[in-house]
Amino acid sequence: xxxxxxxxxxxxxxxxxxxxxxxxxxxxxxxxxxxxxxxxxxxxxxxxxxxxxxxxxxxxxxxxxxxxxxxxxxxxxxxxxxxxxxxxxxxxxxxxxxxxxxxxxxxxxxxxxxxxxxxxxxxxxxxxxxxxxxxxxxxxxxxxxxxxxxxxxxxxxxxxxxxxxxxxxxxxxxxxxxxxxxxxxxxxxxxxxxxxxxxxxxxxxxxxxxxxxxxxxxxxxxxxxxxxxxxxxxxxxxxxxxxxx
Numbered sequence: 614x615x616x617x618x619x620x621x622x623x624x625x626x627x628x629x630x631x632x633x634x635x636x637x638x639x640x641x642x643x644x645x646x647x648x649x650x651x652x653x654x655x656x657x658x659x660x661x662x663x664x665x666x667x668x669x670x671x672x673x674x675x676x677x678x679x680x681x682x683x684x685x686x687x688x689x690x691x692x693x694x695x696x697x698x699x700x701x702x703x704x705x706x707x708x709x710x711x712x713x714x715x716x717x718x719x720x721x722x723x724x725x726x727x728x729x730x731x732x733x734x735x736x737x738x739x740x741x742x743x744x745x746x747x748x749x750x751x752x753x754x755x756x757x758x759x760x761x762x763x764x765x766x767x768x769x770x771x772x773x774x775x776x777x778x779x780x781x782x783x784x785x786x787x788x789x790x791x792x793x794x795x796x797x798x799x800x801x802x803x804x805x806x807x808x809x810x811x812x813x814x815x816x817x818x819x820x821x822x823x824x825x826x827x828x829x830x831x832x833x834x835x836x837x838x839x840x841x842x843x844x845x846x847x848x849x850x851x852x853x854x855x856x857x858x
Contacts, residue, residue: 621843624649624690626656626681627673632695636670637831643836651680658723659684666690668839674756675699680708691715693833693839695722698727698757707819711849720761721853727853730821733769733810736819745770746795750804758798761840762773762808770794770810 623640627633628650633841637647648666651659652673660678664845665688671681672695675719685692694707696780721727749763759780767778777793805825812819825831838855845855 617648618754619677620854621668622645622646622648623668623670624651624663624821625678625840626651626659626671627696628652630672632672632828632832635668635828636672636835637732639832640670640839641837643840643855645839650849651677651805656680658774667843668693669837670839672835675703676769678706685710685716686715687771689714691839691842692717693835693842694718695698695720697761699761708849711847713842713847715845715847715850717838717850717852717855719838721806721831722838722852723823723825724856725823725830726762728749729808729810729821730765730769730853732821733766736810736812736821737770740812740814740819743819744789744793744811746797746813748799748809748811749799750801750807752803753800757785757799758800760798760806760808761794761797762806763796765831766808767794767796768811 622643623645625633625637625647628637629652633650637650640647645668649663651652656677659679660683663684668688669681669684669690670693671677675698676697681692692710692714707716707718747763747766748834749760751760771794777790778796779793780796805828810821836850841855842850
């Protein structure tokens with residue numbers, strides 16, 4: 614574990630993208646020594662060549678997970694993962710890393726989104742039987758849909774995963790099925806991220822909305838999580854628990 618009085622070292626995966634560049638800058642500002650940056654062209658070197666660091670931050674893609682996991686196992690580095698699009702099996706692998714290492718994964722490191730998830734749970738509990746639609750909007754380069762944050766909001770509405778989910782509608786679909794949840798992905802321009810959870814009752818609607826003005830909010834939250842994670846014992850943490858529990 615890194616000493617509070619010693620220089621902390623970090624490496625970044627997905628370092629050439631917009632998020633990677635912002636993460637590197639924020640880590641340097643937070644007092645980390647960024648010793649490496651890895652992407653698709655050199656990701657293999659993480660497995661055996663990359664030097665040990667206190668922390669690895671991954672905002673890349675699911676394809677990088679085998680290399681990131683191998684690095685964490687080899688060096689004991691703490692892992693802050695913000696990659697989205699993971700399969701259930703890949704998320705299980707991240708959880709398994711937490712048996713011996715410090716790991717936090719979140720689809721969204723915004724404190725405002727954490728509050729949105731909490732509010733969504735409260736409203737869903739308070740308004741049973743209301744129709745629910747989740748709409749997420751992102752920039753035109755985002756590869757996965759729906760977003761990881763939208764999936765987290767779905768889990769806030771339906772923790773047991775028992776309700777039918779409809780990803781868009783087309784044609785003569787008939788009346789809305791009782792209890793179904795609509796999930797809609799919108800892509801365009803440079804939108805950093807907007808998430809809306811609509812609750813429709815008879816003659817009224819409640820809409821919870823979070824709008825990200827820039828990616829900096831995710832970077833700031835991830836670096837704050839990294840700093841806190843380095844002071845925790847081995848384990849798998851979600852962002853809300855790490856920051857608020």
